[in-house]
Amino acid sequence: MSLEQLIELSRLYGSNPQWVLAGGGNTSVKIKNTLYVKASGTTLADASEATFVKMDRKKLAAVLKKEYPAEPAERESQALQDLLDARAEGQELRPSVETLMHELLPFTFVIHTHPPMVNGITCSQQAEQAARTVFGDEVVWIPNVNPGLILATTIRDAIKEYKTQHGTPPWLVLLQNHGLVVAGDTPEEILARHRDVASRVKAHITRFPELDTVPYDGRQAETLAYQIARAADELVPGTPDHQAVFICNREVFRHVRSAKAFTPLSRAFSPDHIVYAGHRIPFLTQTDDFGAELAAVRRELEDFLRETGRIPPVVAREGLGVFITGRNRRMMDAAAALFLDAVQIAVYTQAFGGEAFLPPEQTDFILNWEVERFRTRVSAGE
């Protein structure tokens, strides 16, 4: 088994939006005492030898056995330091925050992705019950917990219990409001297991998203895009360079009919949706009063800015569609991709009792992380 095979698998899943988007997901291969895991901040689509971090597996095992303080900030900073110290000599990149999960699954290859169809289960009301219906006792279900060390220890305990009950380790893990983990000993096994997961979920889906284009009022969209961008410029000091781009399709249009119809898209499904598309999506109601519309745009942007320290990446407008805002094309593309991913998830959840968002506790946890990251980016002049 080789790093080259892992690179090939990473590119395969990383370049297909039906498995993962933007910087989401992570992969690993175990070669004797070494674990090669995706470096944080890299994308699977661009996987190469340089995007993996070489980890010492003995040191990772020690992290999993260690007792940490109960206080969250202290616990996470110690665990992060131990993770960095578990790198092989000369390694400088930061390993994925989910590295310990990779060490815990006793298979050569571990592939973690965020497929919208599978998230139709993990972000649904039925959640675990739906996972059991679709995958029987092959799946290990991990409920919503904070990422980092707590997620790792939850997975450790769940795998241990699975082994006690079944005598074999699990190859399939579903993370609530997050995604999929598939493990296997050969690339062929990995490919076959992903095909199996996709076809089993597909058999339960009751409606597929309709992502074809629909006609819209281009002039109105253009005017509002301009107003949103200018309002953002006014609220954020610095270079006035915000942009707002309009997007719509049949499924989006269906959801912007009213605030009620938009409910399934109003909040974030998973950590990546928070990071790229925002923890919630402001909804502007339809009005013919131009002044009132401007005031509403400004108020919505201001509220979001106060909550998170940034302009909302996505803003919805009743009867029209959504606007992607930002000042960096790459971030705007990611926001659009993650929003359209959420649209698909919302439709898929209809087969499993309807949508269920990431709970407030986990949302706040991620938001605080993200705010820190965002502050760092701002101070770096990005």
Ligand SMILES: [Zn+2]
């Ligand atoms: Zn993930």
